[in-house]
Amino acid sequence: MARERKFNTVELFQEAKHLLLQHGYDGFTFSLLADRMEISRAALYKYYDNKENLITDFMIYEMEDFLHDLKEIDKLEGFEQQFDFLIDVIFKKTELHELIKAAQHVMDRTEAAFTNKEKLKKLPLDMYKFLQRFILLGKDEGKLKSHIPDGLIIGFILQTVAIPNHFGIPKAEWIHSIKEIITQGMFINK
């Protein structure tokens, strides 16, 4: 009955991700996005009331996607297998980290407490809680040192993704070495 849409949400989120990673929250503009999608800025406002909404909508989509991938972890038996899987998932979604940074901008700057923001606040916590089960398993199985705080273990693992590979070491070697440091440390045991 109406005209056919010139773009779909998936495409929009793709471009939004690209721009958000490249320019950050403030550098992300409707002009930029509209230009890339070859639509008018106004068109975007048909679907998102404002910049904040667009970005939080996208963030939620992205985080849920990550969580979804992550939840596959439960299908694996034993801590060590799960650990390997976790590292892989994290490195598959390298960008999420950057996005979370951008997300914080949204939260810090605007007062209004929308449902979107509530959701967004909950998602990282969900993730932490979810991963805590995994940590627990590791500690139960006697694999993980029990005296190291859970939050640090999780944070540590998640953060490795952000280590800059300045010398272009091949990905496989890179990840392998990271796993080794995380598990056994970089020091030689005597």
Place this chain on the structure above:
Amino acid sequence: MARERKFNTVELFQEAKHLLLQHGYDGFTFSLLADRMEISRAALYKYYDNKENLITDFMIYEMEDFLHDLKEIDKLEGFEQQFDFLIDVIFKKTELHELIKAAQHVMDRTEAAFTNKEKLKKLPLDMYKFLQRFILLGKDEGKLKSHIPDGLIIGFILQTVAIPNHFGIPKAEWIHSIKEIITQGMFINK
């Protein structure tokens, strides 16, 4: 007979750092800076042709300052002492990390290739090269695993500072645990 200068560079960099950390690159404005220094925006333009220049100048200053601190490492005997020192320096200058993020904005976004940016690009590499001597020492002393790439070791250490302490674990415990993971890993050795 010239009028007395109303501001000195040290104060300027101090305020710039404060604002950059508080508002990020885009949120950093000449108005804000001029207001805090109680001079006019126009005055800033006498010393810095544009925002980019001001920020890169400051970045260089900050990085050199960090490098300067870092170089004290050579005064210490033995790898393990140096390692402890390194962690301490890094955690003393936590903000540098944030600043480097802001710096990337400058580099990524603006086209013009100034000497300033060239310098800025080189500094992290300088730092890496400098730390490589430290890594070498660790490997020579048989403390550091020799098969792990130097770049990863350095990156890993530097990155720990960015792990978010979501659960507010006390700083001393936090750093201690981080050291343990880095050196011995989070897995229990059988």
Place this chain on the structure above:
Amino acid sequence: MARERKFNTVELFQEAKHLLLQHGYDGFTFSLLADRMEISRAALYKYYDNKENLITDFMIYEMEDFLHDLKEIDKLEGFEQQFDFLIDVIFKKTELHELIKAAQHVMDRTEAAFTNKEKLKKLPLDMYKFLQRFILLGKDEGKLKSHIPDGLIIGFILQTVAIPNHFGIPKAEWIHSIKEIITQGMFINK
């Protein structure tokens, strides 16, 4: 076999009046109107080429409605009865005044000279001319001072409706006092 029309003109004018009074000319938008009528904005464009047309159409309808009411005046015998009737009609349609204000916006601001606007310009004059018969009667009957210009008498009466009742004097008393001033003045006759 045509689809049933989703809106009728009467409802449209009702809602238009409501919105025009509430938001003024500039605050009146097609979105607002379409929302209230539960149709799409586009649908309105089937009937009215543009905002201006819609509003002038409505204005004409409203004014003619007022004129229609007003013409009942002829059914009354004698000037004094007609005078009372006139005041009542005016106060019954207090909003018309506001609407006329809004109407002026249309006339002043937009260049294009449509038939609608011509009509709209003529209506107040029609009203004036019509009321002149009433003034004439008053003067003939020796009730109205003959040396006061007709236009002023009419204007004066019509304008009273716009006097702001800042202190919330009860309507009956208010109107009564107005009538007294109009007829006998506010000064005490010696």
Place this chain on the structure above:
Amino acid sequence: MARERKFNTVELFQEAKHLLLQHGYDGFTFSLLADRMEISRAALYKYYDNKENLITDFMIYEMEDFLHDLKEIDKLEGFEQQFDFLIDVIFKKTELHELIKAAQHVMDRTEAAFTNKEKLKKLPLDMYKFLQRFILLGKDEGKLKSHIPDGLIIGFILQTVAIPNHFGIPKAEWIHSIKEIITQGMFINK
């Protein structure tokens, strides 16, 4: 020390008045004003933080100007002289009425309670209070009918200025007739 200003406040208020009268609050835009003054929109923002501020500033200036003129009334002896003076002042500042209408827009629409708005709210009340002294005098001297509410008397007088002179009756005659109606009414006394 700095560049010479391209415009002064008086000129600005003049143009603002013009535009406000012609277009009303919503129709008044910074573009329009800047164009007329041949400066950039941005320049206006150096002096007025936002549209609301500019307009309220101007309103206050205008109202205070009117009040200032009005207060000369006290220098005249006797109610009748004061009455004549009042009518003259009002007709000299015909536009004020329109401006007050526009002012109401500002008040109605924006929530924030600035000092400017407080002032603006008080000014009409000041005027009313001030005129009440004049009304009191008239009633004391036995010139004004004491049973007509003060608010109506004041409102009535102020409103006459808005009667549209559709037939272009000469100003002197117009004002003279208005005075007669106000004081003696339009009816012939028997």
Place this chain on the structure above:
DNA sequence: AATGAATGAGCGTTCATTCAT
């Protein structure tokens, strides 16, 4: 050396209007 004045470009947002189904 320092400043207030001024500007142009850009941003987020809204709205009247047009298009294609």
Place this chain on the structure above:
DNA sequence: TATGAATGAACGCTCATTCAT
């Protein structure tokens, strides 16, 4: 007939930057 999709122009506002004193 009616609609959702899309757009361009404009608005309020901010900011980096330049100018003239």
